[in-house]
Amino acid sequence: MSPHPNPSPSPFPADSARTTTPLTAGDRVTLEITDLAFGGEGVGRIGDFVVFVPYLLPGERAEVKLTEVKRSFARGIVARRLSDSPERVEPRCEYFGECGGCQYQHLDYAAQLRWKRKQIADLFQRVGGFPAARVREVLPCPQPYGYRNRILVRSQWNRPAQKLNLGFVRADCGLVCDIESCAIAEPALNDAILDWRKNPPPKGGIKTLLRIPPEDWVVPEHSFFQNNFFVLPALLDAVRSRLHDAGVRHLIDAYCGVGFFGLSLADAVDSFLGVELDIPAVKAARENQRRRGITNGEFVAGDTDSLLPSLLAKLDPDRTAVLLDPPRVGCRPPSLKVLRETGPAQILYVSCHPATLARDLKLLCEGDRFHLVDVQPVDLFPQTQHVECVADLRRGFVTSH
Numbered sequence: 001m002s003p004h005p006n007p008s009p010s011p012f013p014a015d016s017a018r019t020t021t022p023l024t025a026g027d028r029v030t031l032e033i034t035d036l037a038f039g040g041e042g043v044g045r046i047g048d049f050v051v052f053v054p055y056l057l058p059g060e061r062a063e064v065k066l067t068e069v070k071r072s073f074a075r076g077i078v079a080r081r082l083s084d085s086p087e088r089v090e091p092r093c094e095y096f097g098e099c100g101g102c103q104y105q106h107l108d109y110a111a112q113l114r115w116k117r118k119q120i121a122d123l124f125q126r127v128g129g130f131p132a133a134r135v136r137e138v139l140p141c142p143q144p145y146g147y148r149n150r151i152l153v154r155s156q157w158n159r160p161a162q163k164l165n166l167g168f169v170r171a172d173c174g175l176v177c178d179i180e181s182c183a184i185a186e187p188a189l190n191d192a193i194l195d196w197r198k199n200p201p202p203k204g205g206i207k208t209l210l211r212i213p214p215e216d217w218v219v220p221e222h223s224f225f226q227n228n229f230f231v232l233p234a235l236l237d238a239v240r241s242r243l244h245d246a247g248v249r250h251l252i253d254a255y256c257g258v259g260f261f262g263l264s265l266a267d268a269v270d271s272f273l274g275v276e277l278d279i280p281a282v283k284a285a286r287e288n289q290r291r292r293g294i295t296n297g298e299f300v301a302g303d304t305d306s307l308l309p310s311l312l313a314k315l316d317p318d319r320t321a322v323l324l325d326p327p328r329v330g331c332r333p334p335s336l337k338v339l340r341e342t343g344p345a346q347i348l349y350v351s352c353h354p355a356t357l358a359r360d361l362k363l364l365c366e367g368d369r370f371h372l373v374d375v376q377p378v379d380l381f382p383q384t385q386h387v388e389c390v391a392d393l394r395r396g397f398v399t400s401h
Contacts, residue, residue, distance in 0.1 A: 023049070027066045028079060033058050038119040038355070040103030040385045041075075051076055054171070055097060055106060057085040087111040092145060093183035100171035102184060102383040113138040113379060116387045120354045120377055128358035128365075135375045139238070141231040144382035148185045149212040150227040153196060157204035164204060166197055184383050188212055217258060218287045220280035224257045226388075228380040235388060236264055238376040239323070239348055242392040243268055246346040248321040251297075252311055254304045254335070255325045259285030261350075262297055262323075269321075272297035273311055275304050305334040312342040317395075321346035330356030336363050343369065347393040352380070354389055361391055370395055 023029070023046070031044030033056045042056030050073045053064050061083045064076040091105035104112050121132035141147060156176035158165045167179035180197065181190045192210045201208065209221065219225045226232050239261060243251070249270040253262035256274035258281050266272055274297065276282045282301040289297065300307060312320070322344050324331060330353065339347060347370060351357035364370050373392040380388040
């Protein structure tokens with residue numbers, strides 16, 4: 001799992017106020033939780049002053065010990081929970097609350113989906129100025145536990161205990177939580193964790209990647225592939241249906257990795273071009289293409305920012321879609337600039353970070369250059385704060401929302 005959650009640009013709910021308070025770290029306060037922030041923290045208020053507390057749910061009351069007090073908000077930990085939400089469930093993992101991988105195991109799965117949708121809609125309103133109605137309901141994962149096919153485990157020397165800790169980074173600090181299993185990992189990975197523990201690294205500070213390769217795909221050890229096989233068909237269908245709806249005939253698959261989207265959608269277009277900086281991934285994409293006998297596309301090694309202008313110049317923009325699947329940090333300004341200038345008929349933006357997605361879409365849509373048709377969230381990361389989104393942008397397209 002990722003060691004620490006990546007926060008949104010602002011921890012505040014859309015309606016929070018900035019005020020000062022005489023409170024200090026160490027104080028104990030009684031809070032009623034009224035919201036769930038992006039990142040998983042419960043939100044309570046003392047007057048208009050916002051307090052964030054992990055592992056509390058809306059509707060719950062608790063005695064909270066403040067651990068950090070800023071000018072405009074505070075954070076705390078639960079000293080004593082006074083009431084329980086009807087949506088609270090028993091976490092399946094014994095390390096939940098200590099390990100930093102999951103934020104929502106205490107929340108019923110149907111409620112996780114509702115809250116994730118609200119958090120995405122709030123982010124899109126606050127960061128991008130988009131109507132909440134653009135965000136659709138989150139598509140669920142058919143297997144909310146035991147789904148993850150890739151994990152990164154770490155070793156760290158525990159000096160007080162004089163032992164090597166083997167596991168994931170804790171939720172509350174940079175130390176490693178010693179674990180023997182992971183509730184969201186596929187069973188084969190839990191077997192791999194036990195084997196790894198039997199033959200541990202010789203010292204602390206070593207990261208080990210444990211991975212189940214996807215069937216029928218060549219994927220180099222350190223190249224990207226989606227980490228949830230169970231809901232991957234729903235993600236692909238979300239992209240395919242929007243590509244078909246736009247009626248385009250050419251596809252540029254930027255940040256294409258080993259070619260998953262380009263090759264999976266090759267039958268929906270006349271031609272496709274995949275662009276990827278990772279050389280081993282490009283070689284794998286070409287091998288995946290060869291094995292499938294697909295002949296209407298090619299893969300190019302290089303930087304998307306540098307290659308996108310020349311690739312777009314070869315195609316009719318009125319019949320072209322660009323699929324973006326960048327890292328969590330989002331697209332860099334040069335790519336956004338050339339997309340605005342070239343104006344392909346459609347941009348399909350796949351992102352695992354709704355905040356950077358909303359930021360980039362705002363830039364693309366400035367001056368009505370593009371219009372956001374909808375955002376389809378797909379829950380590739382049950383029990384965690386993370387969620388995948390597919391955003392559909394059309395040039396000059398005005399929706400009826």
